[in-house]
Amino acid sequence: MSPNERARAHRKARQAIDICHALLSERGEVSGAALAREALAAYHTMPEAALPAFYDLLVSEFSPDPAQLTQACADYSAQPSPENLIRLQRTVEPPRQELFRRLNMTAGGTAALVVMRQQLQTALKDHPEWIGIDADLVHLFSSWFNRGFLSLERIDWHTPAIILEKLIRYEAVHEITGWHDLHRRLEADRRCFAYFHPALPDEPLIFIEVALTRGMSAAVQPLLDLGSPVSDPLAADTAIFYSITNCQKGLRGISFGNLLIKQVVQQLERECPRIRTFATLSPFPGFRNWLASVSDQIAAAPEGRAVARELERLEQPEWYAQADPDARLQKTLMALCAYYLVHARAHSEPADSVARFHLGNGARLERLNWLADVSKHGLRQSAGLMVNYLYQLDNVETNHEIYVKDHRVVASSSLKKLARECPLPLPAGRR
Amino acid sequence: MSPNERARAHRKARQAIDICHALLSERGEVSGAALAREALAAYHTMPEAALPAFYDLLVSEFSPDPAQLTQACADYSAQPSPENLIRLQRTVEPPRQELFRRLNMTAGGTAALVVMRQQLQTALKDHPEWIGIDADLVHLFSSWFNRGFLSLERIDWHTPAIILEKLIRYEAVHEITGWHDLHRRLEADRRCFAYFHPALPDEPLIFIEVALTRGMSAAVQPLLDLGSPVSDPLAADTAIFYSITNCQKGLRGISFGNLLIKQVVQQLERECPRIRTFATLSPFPGFRNWLASVSDQIAAAPEGRAVARELERLEQPEWYAQADPDARLQKTLMALCAYYLVHARAHSEPADSVARFHLGNGARLERLNWLADVSKHGLRQSAGLMVNYLYQLDNVETNHEIYVKDHRVVASSSLKKLARECPLPLPAGRR
Amino acid sequence: MSPNERARAHRKARQAIDICHALLSERGEVSGAALAREALAAYHTMPEAALPAFYDLLVSEFSPDPAQLTQACADYSAQPSPENLIRLQRTVEPPRQELFRRLNMTAGGTAALVVMRQQLQTALKDHPEWIGIDADLVHLFSSWFNRGFLSLERIDWHTPAIILEKLIRYEAVHEITGWHDLHRRLEADRRCFAYFHPALPDEPLIFIEVALTRGMSAAVQPLLDLGSPVSDPLAADTAIFYSITNCQKGLRGISFGNLLIKQVVQQLERECPRIRTFATLSPFPGFRNWLASVSDQIAAAPEGRAVARELERLEQPEWYAQADPDARLQKTLMALCAYYLVHARAHSEPADSVARFHLGNGARLERLNWLADVSKHGLRQSAGLMVNYLYQLDNVETNHEIYVKDHRVVASSSLKKLARECPLPLPAGRR
């Protein structure tokens, strides 16, 4: 950046901040909406280069006053009365929060703040000094995006295109290749639901895709097949959640997924009373990496050499399509994978992030599926395997408590049995 | 209350609080909506006698931990780093706030919390120890009822009855006597607008009633006359705001009025470009009381005796309908009233609450109207007089700043001239 | 009417008709909507005195040309080919029909035509020459108000006031005394449904009021009681249709009632599966008149004198509230009334108009109720008695066919038994 550009960026940031000060002042009381509009416009027209200066000013000029706050701390510590507590609460709240609330008074305010946090998120690593801004936004978003203010909407072919195109863009699990693909996912034997917030009517916050099937799906390619015939939803006995996507990076940490899954289960129970089984068909993205990290341990195990040699086949292209006369590789991988899901830990939690999410929701590891996702992505991450997590609303609370209290993974006996066939030693205290 | 009843009330409060604890616990993470529903039900079915115990428990069991907080205070005071600030912010926030946010996850949560605060408001005088609960609710409501989440809706005869009946019930300025009265107020030469929040779709938060007229109205009875002919709204040059009502006592202190008036002005400017004047027709509820309070001063002023004798006529029934050949009473009252509006002070602010509201919004005291409201209520409060406040959007900011900075009342020259005719001495420094 | 007024009325009618001619001409092809608007305005501003001239002109200038039509008749009679049939169809259709279709192109067209027919209906008796206009409107309305274009809407307290006030105004069976009364009829233990047409969004075409009860109601006053407690609709086992009102006199002869009742039965079956009995609680408006008409026959029957003396008590005020130790009057009236409903005939059809409607729909006369409507109206028309018609969807087709084929009244055995206790002789061939 040339000195000129730098100076210009600073000037722009300063101008935007000045309007922010006005918005927080007495003028803001009387002309709030107009000033908020002005401030948003200033923010939107700032060059990207001005953002760091803008954030710096948000920190230096809209944070709590340390002297006042220290005083309020002292007062409270001396006498922890309700009045002193309230005063401390007020003093500790950065003026930034009120600034953000006032920015939100005008149309597009919420959307702008969500985008602001998205930008902040990527910058925080290099600028830990901006963490206070992020904390303020999280605090506000936790209030604003409270479940009570969200609406669950069914997404189908009657949904406006402006929303549908966002599904195509946001889908994070199994890529949607275009409108034709999307249309297949919205046919009579599929369901799609999303949460919306009234201030962001065209923006799904999170969405989930469901297939209504007979029996618990063991592979995802048939579900994604554009040419598959549409089956009768009334004949289905199972709902398979095969994709769930958080759409707004700016809302990271505000969690909707647990609530969404359970509300969709309830909705489907009402709508299709013949459906009794609710389960996911999920990848375990960390499997291959974990496998690499334990290769030495495997090699050191009894018969480990043979196992290691088996696993080398994974490096061959199209290995999964090759004949496997005695099915040794399948046996080996299934056992390792069950072990990974049931026993592998990172900081005492399950190593796999998807597992943490579903187990934390109270679901149960149910069934491992061989060659369930043979897409490039699926092979690279999970060696082509997928797992079903079972959601039984009657059990989720108990499951969740077991999971939280004892760090124990709730899994079907068949899966636990599989895990015992793994050459790696079971962690102490587990069988 | 018998000991038995007391015990029962305590038990009920304890039960409700126990569910609240569960809702805040790990269980709440996984079964939030269901527990929230349970907690709300427990709250709703508590006997009224149990409320004090319930509030006491909300204070004793859901407040910040003083020891932890004192520690966080000490840490921050020792080193005011961003991390310590964030930790202090988190520690100072009562668990109650998260409880309220989780209660809000279920249908009816928002409404229940608004009602809870309404009940609290009336109890606070006798129970100042509950002020922390109130502060938490205010903090949440300030976020939740942010202008950006409200929608302005036109109310007319196409509005659902469930909303219209609430207008009849809530109207606080000029009573609506029934559906017939309401219907007249929603005819083509009238406008009514309200703010709504998505979580309270059947509950107006605030509403304003407007008459589209030719010239600035000098009396309110013609506007309220059920039998008056409906005039052509396209011929109107003036919009008279003759009533504005805050509907939710539980939202006291979260202010909407200023925003509403200005947005309605903008909306009418677009819809009826021939309307150039936007003004209220307002009472000044404190006038008669103030008059009584200054009666000695009046009597002590030059010619004060005569004035005092004039004022005695106000005690006669139907005084306003009597002949008044030399119009002396009118002259006297108009001058006193102008003085009251322009110069009377309470704690350095204008003595009249309605005046404080409109002047604080940047409006201008424009014209005093004789016998403008001869209802019982109007006579008792404002001696039958009313005043127009003028809203000129181009001037509201300047007006507001004058008002805020110098405590000066922005008034038309004719009104200031009237005030000078009052026998009471002008405050020092005013003319 | 003065000659001047007459001349003016004629001029106005002529002007309106001229625009109608323009609308039907080539100009109408290109500027249809604008001309239709003009024509409607001319029609709406015509003084009432001009209407007869207007209708005369509609007959004289917009009827089929007799010469052409006679020719088309001759052609067809000579050779009944498809082409000649189509030509005859076109020639026999009055240009009025196309005029009405074009009038309908503009907003408010449908409403205006419905009102026009309403006016015509009352005038037809004195002006049979206008019957062709009426026939054209009926023909159009039969097409336009086809069931496929109507929507069934639930009416409740969320319905716009502009529609609710029309229920109050139109209610034809049990007067709605005001908004308070209406509100009670829309509570949780009541249902109200109406048909609407897209071109008349604020105008119900027909509406029906339903009470959800335990057991089949035997009296209407409890259902109409404003102070009655609202019962739990989920505990109800019976739906009582206690009022059905056709709203648009201009649509007389286009029947909706049969369809409405059956669709509401289906809707309630879905919504409240515990409801098994669907029945009306109906008056029989012709009873007292019929009773008077057969008084001589009664007197001439065996023991007829005593019966006639009994009946004289009906002339006393509040007769129904008086003690009646041996319940003789009740026995007499019930038998006469059952006879009236089952056997009395007018032109071979049941004498009572309400009975003709429900029996024609396939309902069954189920139970006679003593002192079921003791309003003035109910006493005057039906001597305070009411009857339940039972709607069993599985039987309505069979019932209807019995009714239509043999002119037989489908009634419960208890009601037929009652009828046999009547002193009047049964008609030949009935028992």
Next chain:
Amino acid sequence: MSPNERARAHRKARQAIDICHALLSERGEVSGAALAREALAAYHTMPEAALPAFYDLLVSEFSPDPAQLTQACADYSAQPSPENLIRLQRTVEPPRQELFRRLNMTAGGTAALVVMRQQLQTALKDHPEWIGIDADLVHLFSSWFNRGFLSLERIDWHTPAIILEKLIRYEAVHEITGWHDLHRRLEADRRCFAYFHPALPDEPLIFIEVALTRGMSAAVQPLLDLGSPVSDPLAADTAIFYSITNCQKGLRGISFGNLLIKQVVQQLERECPRIRTFATLSPFPGFRNWLASVSDQIAAAPEGRAVARELERLEQPEWYAQADPDARLQKTLMALCAYYLVHARAHSEPADSVARFHLGNGARLERLNWLADVSKHGLRQSAGLMVNYLYQLDNVETNHEIYVKDHRVVASSSLKKLARECPLPLPAGRR
């Protein structure tokens, strides 16, 4: 078709027709909706091979009775009274019409009848005996699809996908290549409007595409360019109607286009007051065929040989991209084309079908554009030329009347001048 298939087809047709008879009978009165549903189902499940038999039966069993009709003709001819007229009207109406009205009572009825006519349309050429069925459907559709029952809807990116995909499918003028193409046509500088009928909520009846431009577009490829930047609609001074498509073949002959164009002009006048010019950019599909048909005349004209030689260049691929130093071909083609539009006739009407439509609507031939559509289609039909028709609402009536009365084409003087440069002789009486 094998005898077996034929027999089966006949049986199926007979079954469907039997339900139709039931629907028209007394049973239909009481169970109309259910029977209509049954009849529709029978119709939908008939094999295609059964349709001819079904139509034959619709003719033989649901036509007016010739004997009765002949009698009604005789009665009317003998005495043309209103009563005899009404009787004749009733007798001449085929029972089919009432059958169709009753079929329409159930969901999907309207759609099924529209499809039925679409099938009939293609079959009529070989089965002129079915013309009566077609006439009945046209008669009903004229009533049902009356302009007063249609709603004009803006189509944009907020429109449901189920409607948008139909635009892609139906577009008849400039093919929409996919969702990406469609999206560009719905951006801020484009408009799209469609008429809908309440009974066919997902089916546009007709839609029009508009570009908001500066100046009158002289070429269509820039309007269709997917990569073109989106311009500011507020800066536009012209609205170019570049495509209009009738969607429902079953509604052929029920015309919406004229009304749609004019209502869209009015809508845009309100929405974008800076737009003053409303014009089409239209092809003339018959030009090349006409050119071939007059080739001998051209050759015979003075200098005709040279012209004919010029025209031979049209046969070369990419002729339009070749250098044309003296622009002779352009001059020649423009003159011939102007002649074609202004003077060429078929049965005394303009030879070109698009010209007949717009001139009949009262538009004016405004400007011929060279190389305005160089797509294959455009070159083949119109030799790459296009024309602007100008819609000035103030003039359309006059223009239309000139057009209708004298068969005169309303064209700009420049276009008429161009036509005079054509080597072909002007028709007698024109200059």
